[in-house]
Amino acid sequence: MKKIDFRHYATERLSGFVFYVLIGLIVVLGLLFRLIGYDMPYEYNFDYNAPLLTGAVVTFMLLLTGGTLLLMVCTMIRGMRLNSDENRVVNNIPARRISVCVALGTLLLLVLTFALSSTDALKVNGAAYTDTFWLRASGMFVGTSLLMIVAAIAAVVYGATRYIRKSH
Template sequence: MKRLNLRNIPAERLSQRVFYVLVGLCVVVFGLFYMVGYDIPYVFNPDITAPMFTGVVLDTMYVLFLLALACAIWSAVKGFSVSGKSNGTENNVPYRAISYAVFVGTAVILLLALLFGSSKEMVVNGSLYANKFLLKLSDMFIYTIGILLFVAFAAVVFGFTRYYRKK
């Protein structure tokens, strides 16, 4: 049996394969969620539905979140240990300062979004939902995603206007 040696695979090809596997997994999971048993009535309240594959969708998201968190921690630890051995620049690009700024900036955005997130009670499926921490946590993720998407969009626009700025 042939051993898989990840060191011989270029990073671009490896990330492309991982991306394809993740997209395929999500398509299958959400396809099952929407196409199989989506209209099953909820046992305790027949006015709302209880899709059959809700647990699979939630478990998939938990596993993907934990994998992403583990990869982020591993990457941060490896990046900090490797960058400590050099002067922090490569091709006159201060990559150490950029990675510290991204790390600290993301942590600050997460913390501020958690602090300013709403903990106002909500009515979900006719029931009052009042867990203040989870309400603030969900607001934190929503606000952070919005802020980071805006920053990414602004960076893309800034990159596209590079040629106009040089003239």
């Protein structure tokens, strides 16, 4: 069997491969979650379901989140090393300044959305959930995700209008 050497893959091909593997895992886990033991009643209150594979779904989400954070830190460190003093400007692009601004901007956005998130109690399975740290943490991730999606859409629109701006 031929050994696959991912170091020689183009970035686009490698990211596409990872994307399809993750989509496959998510679809399989979602189907298993829905098809195996989904209608199991919760032992303390039979009005609620306690799906059998809830732990597997939560563990998978935590692994994805932890892996993403680890990959982000590794990429940031690698980017800082590659854009050291001699590579501050690459092809008239301030690469190091962009890297630092993106890292600090993301950190600032996380801190701001954490600080501004609501701590109002939520009703979960009929009971009030009042843990302020986790309410803020969930609000931070939701708020940051929404703001980053809006920023990504704005960047795509700005990039798509490049040729229109150049022709005037």
